[in-house]
Amino acid sequence: MFKKILIANRGEIACRVVKTARKMGIGTVAVYSDADRDALHVRMADEAVHIGPPPAAESYIAMDKVLAAIRDSGAEAVHPGYGFLSERAEFARALEETGVAFIGPPASAIDAMGDKITSKKLAAEAGVSTVPGHMGLIADADEAVKIAGEIGYPVMIKASAGGGGKGMRIAWNDAEAREGFQSSKNEAKASFGDDRIFIEKFVTQPRHIEIQVLGDRHGNVIHLGERECSIQRRNQKVIEEAPSPFLDAGTRAAMGAQAVALAKAVDYCSAGTVEFIVDGDRNFYFLEMNTRLQVEHPVTELVTGLDLVELMIRVAAGERLPLAQGDVTLDGWAIESRLYAEDPYRGFLPSIGRLTRYRPPQERGLAGTLDPATPEGALGGATVSADARSPVRVRNDTGVCEGGEISRYYDPMIAKLCTWGPDRDAAIAAMRDALDAFELEGIGHNLPFLAAVMDHPRFVEGRLTTAFIAEEFPDGFNGAAIAEADLRRLAHVAAAMRAAVDARAASVSGVLTNHERKLPKAYVATFGDARFDVALNGRGAPDGVDLGGWAPGARLARVTVDGAPMTLKVDQLTEGFRLRWRGADLAIAVRSPRLAELAALMPPREDGASAKQLLCPMPGLVVSIAVAVGDEVQEGQTLATVEAMKMENVLRAERKGKVRTIHAAPGASLAVDEVIMEFE
Known part of the structure; x- marks a missing residue:
């Protein structure tokens, strides 16, 4: 070794x-x-x-x-x-x-499978189902439009040497094919040093399901089941799970057999992944083979009990696989949520900066796993003991710690939060709680969005496609909707917290003065137009609310309301609390009845007119400016393209206007909110 x-x-x-x-x-x-x-x-x-x-x-x-x-x-x-x-x-x-x-695998296998055009030809020769498309290279945008029309829209424009969602665009018409070709080519060049592009048919209502394969240098190849990776944004995976809620045993076996056949055809060894697109009738088509460890490998490890990194190391040292296909068993269900440094409230634009607070949930139920929530654990000095009685497991793979910087130079992924349960419902419930308990401040991040997906009825039912995010969040993400019953529960929690704050203040006041401070017997909690009158019982708290040891100033609260547990992130405001739960971010004002009566008389603040400027939404590099001074622009028209974290972001006009001045040129490095152009 x-x-x-x-x-x-x-x-x-x-x-x-x-x-x-x-x-x-x-x-x-x-x-x-x-x-x-x-x-x-x-x-x-x-x-x-x-x-x-x-x-x-x-x-x-x-x-x-x-x-x-x-x-x-x-x-x-x-x-x-x-x-x-x-x-x-x-x-x-x-x-x-x-x-x-x-x-990793031999160079010959990387050559064969690393190029998407070559790999599709080899897959077809090995008897693997493939997607219809044009396997030749595309010279320019005009040829891309011509080929796309011949295949029939919609089409997928892809980088031949690509991966990880880079250099991929879906085109539904000639204009999108032309624009997508150039963006894919630019991203491919920047990410892989290879700007070759090809086009294939885009399967509608598709699921992205992949098979984990593992081979050694002695000719043994097995598969470890599948992963469902359909929750994607801009072709980049966001949530993965194992197994898939869609496959039946027959389809799983057929996909596994084809994946193994392809791996054997190129003498594959080490860990690899064969990716398929699956339609609503469970027809599946080969997409590509990733000749490496996948980002989402933890969910396979959680359901198989195997350490894929260890097996890769042992295979590289010449050892045989310690198990055959018949030894592979899938136990329970695992889900992975990718925590990205991107702001869902600003169109998921990349975010950089310092992690002023980074407190992931405690890992549990894992044998010998390092706990990065503590400094000694992050550096390898502490382990979490396995607990066979634990109904769920929580795992957080991360490369950051509190106080660290998120740079603009690399991918925006901060961590991979994983949960395991005996079934899918249990794994989802564990993920909800883990996301609620994940404390992250200092940058924009997608924790609220991940939490909203976990509660979405379509996700819970397993009705997934790669268009899930585009279909269910067509206008972007502005916070999770919250039911009135849950809002009432949160209002009562906020009132209980206000009572605790007031009681502590009264205690301090009583020490300093000779008279006792009078405490309210009721509060009014408001959020927007919603109003909740909350009475306190003899213990100075609303009936049915147990703060579970929360004390004023604590940032995380595990409370119980009418017997139901809730994990909340808490920030104290001047007249109430900011509570974050299940993707909702609520500023709940808590006042005495008299102050609430006066507050209702205050006029609402008016918003100022929006600025006639295009601001850079993230620190990045200007790739191109698509308009000139004096141009009349229409709503939705491309204005500029900015690259950040290895992804190109197209900035479009929000309304009609005329370009007055342009302040940035291609190649310029801009800070967040720096002016790119102004309009009349």
């Missing part, structure tokens, strides 16, 4: 590999850019090597610098994680030439 491995990656996947390597008694070497000098993966590894400035092209995907770090550290093997160099065949070959083991 190896004594030392280098992890050619960063963030949560680098931390994930460190944990397994430490369990196996293997030393680890981290690499880092200037932006990651104080990153968690650097602190967790036994050694760390600096490899360059923040841009990935000058550090994490600069192959010569990574190879130098391998040589200087004396690492015997390299785990590439996902992204960066993980699917670069030349990197695997370079390691082989220097006698360093690559913890």
Whole structure:
């Protein structure tokens, strides 16, 4: 077995590999850019090597610098994680030439499956169902429009060397095909250094379901069941689960058999994923094979009880797989929610900054798992003991800690929150509670959106497609709707908290003065137009509310209302509390009846006129300006494209207008809210 491995990656996947390597008694070497000098993966590894400035092209995907770090550290093997160099065949070959083991598949398999055009041809030859499309390269936008018309709209425009949702666009007409071709080409060039594009038919009402495969160097290949990855935004996965709520046993077996056949056709070893698109009749079609560990691998680990990273390391060391296909069992249900640094209230635009508060829920039910919620756990000094009696398990794979910076140079994923339960309902319930308990401040993030999805009836019923987010949130996300009964419960909790604050103030006042402060016997809690009159009982609290030990100033509250538990994030306001629960963000005012009567007489504040400016919604690089001074623009027209976190964001006109001045040019680096152009 190896004594030392280098992890050619960063963030949560680098931390994930460190944990397994430490369990196996293997030393680890981290690499880092200037932006990651104080990153968690650097602190967790036994050694760390600096490899360059923040841009990935000058550090994490600069192959010569990574190879130098391998040589200087004396690492015997390299785990590439996902992204960066993980699917670069030349990197695997370079390691082989220097006698360093690559913890991944052979370069020939990466070559065969890493190119989507080649992989589809090989899949067809191996008897795998494939999506109709044009397998040749597309020269320009005119040709893209021509081919799309021949295939028939809608079509998917995809980067041949792509992955992770980068370089992918859906086009429903000629205009979208033309625009999507150029954006896909630009993203592919920036992310993979390869701007080749192809087009295939877009399957309507599709589900994205993938099969986890695992092979060794002795010709053994098995599959570990499927993962449902249909909850996506801009072709980037947001929520995954295992198994799929849609597949039956026959379809699962057929998909698994085809995935194994494809893997064997290219002499695959290590962990890999064969991705399929599945229609409403359970017809399935090959999409691509990812020749690496997937972001969503934890849900497979939770339902199989296997450590995929450990198995990858053992396969790379020449060992045989310790199990055959008949030994694979799927136990229970697991769900993964990807926590992204993107603001759902601003169209999911990327967000950067410092994590002023980062308190993930306590991991539980996992044997020997590190708990990153504590400094010693984050650095590998503490473990969570397995509890066979635990009805659920909670796991949080992360690469950050409180006080850390979220950079604009890398993917916006902060953490992967996973839950396991004996069935899907239990896994969903555990995820709801875990999301409610996840404290994150300092940046925009998608925690409220994830919580809203967990409560959505269509998700709960398992009626999923890759269009779920676009269909159910067509106007974006503005906070979860909350039922009147739940709002009433929260109003009573806020009143109970106000009573606790007032009681503490009275206690302090009583010490300092010779008279007792009189406490209210009732409160009025208001949110918008909703009003709740809340009476206090003899114990100074509303009937049915138990604050569960919450004290004024605490940021997290586990309360009970009429016997039902609730986990709330709490911020005290001047006249009440900000309560966040299940994706809802409520500022509830709590006043005495007299003050509530006076507050109702106050005139509402009027909003000022909206500015006639296009502001940069996130720190980023201007890719293009689509208009000129004097142009008349229409609502929805493209104005500019800004790149941030390796994704291109198209900025469109919100209303008709005429361009008066343009302040930014392509190539400019802009801060958030910096003016790009002004209108008359």
